[in-house]
Amino acid sequence: MATPSLPLQFLLLTLLLLLLHTSANTPQSRKPIANNPLTDYIKSSCKATRYPAACLQSLMAYANAIRQNELRLVQTALTVSITRTQSCAFFVKTAARQKGIQAREAQAVKDCLDNMHSSIDSLTQSAKELNGLTGRASAQDFAWHMSNVQTWVSAAMTYQSTCLDGFSGPYYRTMNGRFKSAITAKVVNASQVTSNALAFVNRFASKHLTQTPSN
Template sequence: MAKLCLSVLVFSLVLYAGPAESAVAGHSSPAAFIKASCRATRYPALCVQCLSGYASEIRQNERQLAQTALSVSIAKVRSAAAFVAKMTKVRGIKAREYQAVKDCIENMGDSVDRLSQSVRELGHMSRAAGQDFTWHMSNVQTWVSAALTDENTCLDGFAGRNMAGNVKAEIQRRVTHVTQVTSNALALVNRFASRHRAATSGEKP
């Protein structure tokens, strides 16, 4: 799992961070910054595992951290979707399982689309402030939340005893991991939004 996290190719990482998005005081290194930031997530150990390999790109930049987390999530979803697609060719797959797999593939595709929109939107926020920042940030949060819903909808398709079997077990294992990574990304997006607003308003985050 660690190798997979560290081998993910992060795209759209060239950011033009403003003062409020730059180094955060109190962290001695990018690694310490990532570890501290990941405490805001639901799965902090997984968060650190997936992001520590990108410390040199993230540095101590809040927006870079959020964007990297989203990019890692996209790669995870794509990998899981490719695996799920292979399940349609499993010998002896039942009709209900086959339909659930097909629906899951569609859900995962929607998740990738929404996460990709989020990455692009963050890339447009380098100079955003005030209401403009709030509008862009709202879009990002909405899309990431929707992506997480798509992933959970995939899992819902395999609920119930009638769906028991190896196909269900393998897909649940992979997609559950994806939902955890996306959940972490959403938490870091929300953290970036909160800290940016606090920094620009002079409030304590």
């Protein structure tokens, strides 16, 4: 699969992440976080995810930008998932250029890279779909948009899992251990962040579908 182009929506998402990062690193954000309702909201939200440690590590810096707003939480989680997956893809691509890489390693890396690019595509589509929601959406429109978001995030997780499959099984037991561990660690981190993003998407969809007026 060819490397996907970066659509305007992805560039906007990247800009959003940069703005969130800037907001998160203001002098105010560096104050002690004890009894801070903004960080308490992140902590409470992360407890409901499958990977709370990864959740806290990836989102705590954006507490001031999220500001206890569930939609912002979902948008930020998806944006972070995109950047983590993109970073992972770059790492895998760099690893493929190492000297002395074996044929089976090269094939596993190529397959993994293709899957990570597909994962980025799916996550970008999900974020674009989410950002297209309006406050006036009917229950039917809201459900349709959120179903698309859930489908694309789930697909992104499948692509990431397929990448990991390429480095497992008896056929790859002789693969360079350090080489395999370095790549799988990056992919696992990206997949955990994506899993957490899906948890927030599902919660947002479930909670707000009943609150959305029907036509």
